[in-house]
Amino acid sequence: xxxxxxxxxxxxxxxxxxxxxxxxxxxxxxxxxxxxxxxxxxxxxxxxxxxxxxxxxxxxxxxxxxxxxxxxxxxxxxxxxxxxxxxxxxxxxxxxxxxxxxxxxxxxxxxxxxxxxxxxxxxxxxxxxxxxxxxxxxxxxxxxxxxxxxxxxxxxxxxxxxxxxxxxxxxxxxxxxxxxxxxxxxxxxxxxxxxxxxxxxxxxxxxxxxxxxxxxxxxxxxxxxxxxxxxxxxxxxxxxxxxxxxxxxxxxxxxxxxxxxxxxxxxxxxxxxxxxxxxxxxxxxxxxxxxxxxxxxxxxxxxxxxxxxxxxxxxxxxxxxxxxxxxxxxxxxxxxxxxxxxxxxxxxxxxxxxxxxxxxxxxxxxxxxxxxxxxxxxxxxxxxxxxxxxxxxxxxxxxxxxxxxxxxxxxxxxxxxxxxxxxxxxxxxxxxxxxxxxxxxxxxxxxxxxxxxxxxxxxxxxxxxxxxxxxxxxxxxxxxxxxxxxxxxxxxxxxxxxxxxxxxxxxxxxxxxxxxxxxxxxxxxxxxxxxxxxx
Numbered sequence: 001x002x003x004x005x006x007x008x009x010x011x012x013x014x015x016x017x018x019x020x021x022x023x024x025x026x027x028x029x030x031x032x033x034x035x036x037x038x039x040x041x042x043x044x045x046x047x048x049x050x051x052x053x054x055x056x057x058x059x060x061x062x063x064x065x066x067x068x069x070x071x072x073x074x075x076x077x078x079x080x081x082x083x084x085x086x087x088x089x090x091x092x093x094x095x096x097x098x099x100x101x102x103x104x105x106x107x108x109x110x111x112x113x114x115x116x117x118x119x120x121x122x123x124x125x126x127x128x129x130x131x132x133x134x135x136x137x138x139x140x141x142x143x144x145x146x147x148x149x150x151x152x153x154x155x156x157x158x159x160x161x162x163x164x165x166x167x168x169x170x171x172x173x174x175x176x177x178x179x180x181x182x183x184x185x186x187x188x189x190x191x192x193x194x195x196x197x198x199x200x201x202x203x204x205x206x207x208x209x210x211x212x213x214x215x216x217x218x219x220x221x222x223x224x225x226x227x228x229x230x231x232x233x234x235x236x237x238x239x240x241x242x243x244x245x246x247x248x249x250x251x252x253x254x255x256x257x258x259x260x261x262x263x264x265x266x267x268x269x270x271x272x273x274x275x276x277x278x279x280x281x282x283x284x285x286x287x288x289x290x291x292x293x294x295x296x297x298x299x300x301x302x303x304x305x306x307x308x309x310x311x312x313x314x315x316x317x318x319x320x321x322x323x324x325x326x327x328x329x330x331x332x333x334x335x336x337x338x339x340x341x342x343x344x345x346x347x348x349x350x351x352x353x354x355x356x357x358x359x360x361x362x363x364x365x366x367x368x369x370x371x372x373x374x375x376x377x378x379x380x381x382x383x384x385x386x387x388x389x390x391x392x393x394x395x396x397x398x399x400x401x402x403x404x405x406x407x408x409x410x411x412x413x414x415x416x417x418x419x420x421x422x423x424x425x426x427x428x429x430x431x432x433x434x435x436x437x438x439x440x441x442x443x444x445x446x447x448x449x450x451x452x453x454x455x456x457x458x459x460x461x462x463x464x465x466x467x468x469x470x471x472x473x474x475x476x477x478x479x480x481x482x483x484x485x486x487x488x489x490x491x492x493x494x495x496x497x498x499x500x501x502x503x504x505x506x507x508x509x510x511x512x513x514x515x516x517x518x519x520x521x522x523x524x525x526x527x528x529x530x531x532x533x534x535x
Contacts, residue, residue: 054484099148106496161462165460183464184273202281203432208235220234221254235253306413326345341415344426501514
C-alpha cells in the first residue's frame with residue numbers, strides 16, 4: 001500500500017505494508033513497515049499484539065486504517081523548505097484550532113438517532129454541551145464561545161428554554177412546535193429499531209430532583225427525597241424504558257406526588273401517543289397498589305411488580321416462612337385468580353439484609369444514647385420501625401421485633417399476572433437496574449441536578465436536554481459493546497475533549513480548509529467505530 005503527501009512543493013510516495021511477526025510466546029505482533037534501498041525492513045509503527053484470531057483481525061484492520069490515514073513520512077535525505085513550514089505555522093491563530101471531538105462523536109450520534117430533523121442549532125449545541133461540559137447555562141455560554149466560537153447570550157438561551165416544551169401541548173401562536181414531543185417520538189422510533197420491532201417489555205421507575213431554593217411553588221414541593229435533600233423542594237421524574245435501558249418517554253410530577261399514582265397516567269399517555277401496544281410493565285414495590293394492579297388488569301396489561309412480603313396477609317406470611325427456602329430456591333403462591341406471588345431466596349441478599357439491619361440498629365442505639373429520639377420518631381420509616389415507647393416518655397428499641405425480622409433475610413417477592421416461568425419473572429425484574437443506571441447517568445455524568453431554574457417550562461426544557469443527551473450516551477455505549485471495544489463510555493467522553501482540528505486559509509486561492517489533527521490510537525478507534533455505524 002502507498003502513502004503520499006506534498007511538502008515544500010515536492011510530491012513523494014512511500015510504500016508501506018503490514019507485517020505479522022510471530023512471537024515466541026505464541027502471540028502475533030502487527031507492524032506497519034517499509035523497506036529501504038537495501039531491502040531492509042524498517043518498522044514505522046507497531047499496531048499491537050494479538051493472541052486470538054479475532055484480536056489479530058482487529059489489529060490488521062487498525063493497521064490498514066493507519067496506512068490509509070497517513071499523510072506520508074519524510075523520506076530519508078528529503079529536505080523540505082523549512083522556512084515555508086515555519087512561515088505556515090506562524091500564521092496559525094488560536095482561533096484556528098478547535099475542539100471537534102464533541103461534534104465529531106456526539107454530533108454524529110445526534111444525527112444517527114434522528115434528532116437532526118429538528119433543524120434546531122441551539123438545541124443541538126445545548127445537548128452536546130451537556131455531554132461534553134455539563135453545568136449551568138452560564139458555563140454553556142462560555143463553552144460555546146471558547147470551543148466552538150459560537151456566540152449566544154444567556155438571555156437568548158433562557159428565552160429559547162421558555163418556549164422549548166409545552167406540557168399541555170398547547171403551543172402559543174407564532175412559536176415553534178413542542179420540541180419535547182418531537183424528541184420523545186424520535187427516541188421511541190430509535191428504541192424500536194434497536195430492540196428489533198415491537199416492545200414486549202418495559203420498565204418504569206421514578207426519582208427525585210432537588211432545587212437550590214427555599215420556597216415551594218405549584219411544581220416544586222417538599223417531599224420524601226431519594227437524594228437525601230429533605231430541606232430542598234423537589235420534583236419527581238418518571239422514566240419508561242425498554243430492554244437495555246433504551247428510552248420510551250418521561251414526565252415530571254409535583255414533588256409531593258404519590259409514586260403509585262404516576263404509573264397509570266404515564267403508561268396511558270405514552271400508549272396513546274405511540275401506539276405502544278400491551279408490553280409487560282415491570283416496576284418496583286413503590287408502585288404496588290391494589291388500584292394499580294386492578295387498572296392494569298382491566299386495561300389488558302400484564303405486570304411484574306416488586307412485592308412487600310411482610311405486608312402480605314398473616315396467612316400468606318405464614319406460608320412464606322413455612323417454605324424454608326434455601327439459597328437459589330424459588331416457590332410460588334396463588335394469591336388470587338391469575339395473580340401469583342413468586343418468592344426467591346438468596347444467601348448473598350440475606351447477608352446484605354442482616355448487615356443493613358445491624359447497621360440500622362447501631363444508628364438507633366447511638367441516637368437513643370444521645371437523647372435525640374422522641375416519641376415523634378416512632379413510625380414505620382426505615383429502621384424506626386424497631387422503636388417503641390416504654391412508659392410515657394422513654395423511647396427504646398424493640399429487640400424482639402428486630403430478631404424476628406431475621407427470618408425474612410434473603411427473601412424477595414414478585415407479584416405478577418403473567419404466565420411466564422418464575423425464573424423469567426425474577427430475571428425480568430432484575431433488569432430494573434436499566435432505569436437505576438439511567439438515573440445515575442443523568443445525575444452523575446450529565447449533572448441534571450441540582451436544578452437552578454424556577455419556571456416550569458425551563459425546568460421541562462432542562463430535563464428534555466438531559467433526556468436527549470442520555471439517549472446519545474446510551475447509543476455510544478451500545479456501539480462500543482457491539483464492536484467489543486475496550487473503551488468505556490466514560491473514557492470515550494474524555495477522549496472527545498482532546499480531539500482537535502486546525503482551520504487554515506490557502507494563500508493563493510483564499511479558500512479556507514479544515515484538517516483534523518492526528519489522533520491517538522484510542523481516539524482513532526472511537527472515531528472509526530462512530531464513522532462505521534454512521535455511514
